[in-house]
Amino acid sequence: MFTSLYELWLGQNDDPIYAETIFNPVGLLTLVVAFVLAAIFYLGLGRWKAVFYKVGPWVVTLIVAALFGYAYALSYALDQTGADESDAYMQGFGGVNALYAVLYFVLFSFLLKRFSIYARRTPV
Amino acid sequence: MKLFLFGIGGTGARVLRSLTMMLAAGAKTPADLTIVPILLDMDMQNGDTERSLRVVDLYRTIRRGAYEGPTGSQGQKTFFATPLQPLGTLQAENAQERLGDSVMPKLTDHEGTFEEFLQVSSMDDTDRELLKLLYDNSAKPTTAELKLNLSVGFKGNPNIGSVVFNALEDSAVYKYFTGAFNDATDRIFIISSIFGGTGSSGFPQLVKLLQQPNQKLPIRNARKGAVTVMPYFALEDNTNSSIDQNRFLSKTKAALSYYQTQVHLDALYYIGDQAGGKLYPNVEGGAQQVNNAHVVEMLAAAAVLDFARRPADEFGGGKQHYEFGVKRNDRTLDLPHFYDRTYNDLLEPLIRFAYATKFYTDFLPGHLTEAFARNLNLRQDITTNSFYTALQNFMGVHFRGWLAEMAQNDRAFAPFDLNADFNSMVRSKQIETGFFKKGISEGFLRDQAGEVENKLQKSFPQNEARFMQMLIEVADRCREKLETVNRQLADS
Structure with missing residues (x-):
């Protein structure tokens, strides 16, 4: 599933390692991390106290998710391909993964905010 | 009854x-x-x-x-x-x-004078003279009782x-x-x-x-x-x-x-x-x-x-x-001046209501974007819904005015200073604060209001009813923070 999501934007790489061993674990972990971040924001802090619950902190968490998505995709690809430095495809993969991290976080935000107390109306 | x-x-x-x-x-x-x-x-x-x-x-x-x-x-x-x-x-x-x-x-x-009320003009001379014996009928406007306009009372x-x-x-x-x-x-x-x-x-x-x-x-x-x-x-x-x-x-x-x-x-x-x-x-x-x-x-x-x-x-x-009677004949009365029954039946409720008033008039207007306020649709309703405007008028104008008037009168009753912060508004008991103890802070009020409103959503779907319950519970929690109020009179 994740392979087609990435290839939609990046196209197929000549090296089959992306389709076989990179896209799925990176996609899955990005999804899990986005969920965990949203859960901490809405169910952890958002039900504990009225701290870190407004739009500003939500944007910060979103950026954290995006940075993680970019950095994790890049480092995982570097590790799996054994390359010394990243190429354009790898950079693109990091960028697209960051975009998906943002997308997942927004999606989980809208799913989880109803269970929050203080962040119930965040971001809107 | x-x-x-x-x-x-x-x-x-x-x-x-x-x-x-x-x-x-x-x-x-x-x-x-x-x-x-x-x-x-x-x-x-x-x-x-x-x-x-x-x-x-x-x-x-x-x-x-x-x-x-x-x-x-x-x-x-x-x-x-x-x-x-x-x-x-x-x-x-x-x-x-x-x-x-x-x-x-x-x-x-x-509507008219006392004389008109008694229909003096239709009385016979004897009755009229008797009335003049009983009531002042002089030309002096401040004492002429028969000429008194009854529309301002007696x-x-x-x-x-x-x-x-x-x-x-x-x-x-x-x-x-x-x-x-x-x-x-x-x-x-x-x-x-x-x-x-x-x-x-x-x-x-x-x-x-x-x-x-x-x-x-x-x-x-x-x-x-x-x-x-x-x-x-x-x-x-x-x-x-x-x-x-x-x-x-x-x-x-x-x-x-x-x-x-x-x-x-x-x-x-x-x-x-x-x-x-x-x-x-x-x-x-x-x-x-x-x-x-x-x-x-x-x-x-x-x-x-x-x-x-x-x-x-x-x-x-x-x-x-x-x-x-009160405990001591001071010109300014505070909570310790009153005996237990008055304190428990009247003054304890007043403390809670004073907290609720301060919450509603001072805290709430600056926190209308909080989740609890948005769930209650306060941003719009607070200025348009008759329940909230009546509450604002009652608490902000009349209750605060009533307390201020009593505090300025002589003998004065001045148990609260609603212009002070939440921790020092009850004059006879300050809430102690420190680095880790903030007392009734903005954060505390946000926490309490958010938690209480969330808890009440199912049982009180109607916003006004839920808001009143929230106000009651938040005031109770503020009162808990105050802890025991000193009831001993300080030496005069």
């Missing part, structure tokens, strides 16, 4: 104002109590009366929104708990005239008031009252002053009517009480006013001796005070008569609640007389 509460004259209206404040705060009352306030006054434009009518109206609007919706009857009823129901909204047997829903129905259609002249109140029996308001009074458990209470004109003349007349042998049985058998407010303030000198404060004490003495033999009620409460240094403007009546609230009025209102709380079997063994 319905308590038919007659407030006679300006003092009746001012005591009703204080009573409304205490009921709003959740002062202890029997659970089934409904108060039917009836203001009796000729002075329909009186400033004090107008203010009292306004707070009763606001109280009723708030109560309707908070408790009379589909889920409103559930949950805690602390603030605005006791219904205030105008006489005209009750069912009355043989009522020939509708009264409307004002707590101050028109006493008489007469200007401290009970000898005029008693004649006018003689016609009370035929008034629509009295007839409606007798028609509406049908339950054996219902009670009657009368508030009046003894040193003015309207109260001191209306009270004995009303008692006389209630005690008439031909009076209907439920009224005759009903438990009846009254609070008599004796002089507690002094007036500025005003040679143009017909109110003579030098006669306050002599009028009080004369009336008390009359009450001793002629007024037979189950419970008589007396309250008064040495006049302080702050002089009230000597205004005969009308819109300009707006006196600052005084602790005596609050304690007279406490007499109403005390009477309502007493079990019926406590009465019946003759007249009971009650007076009120």
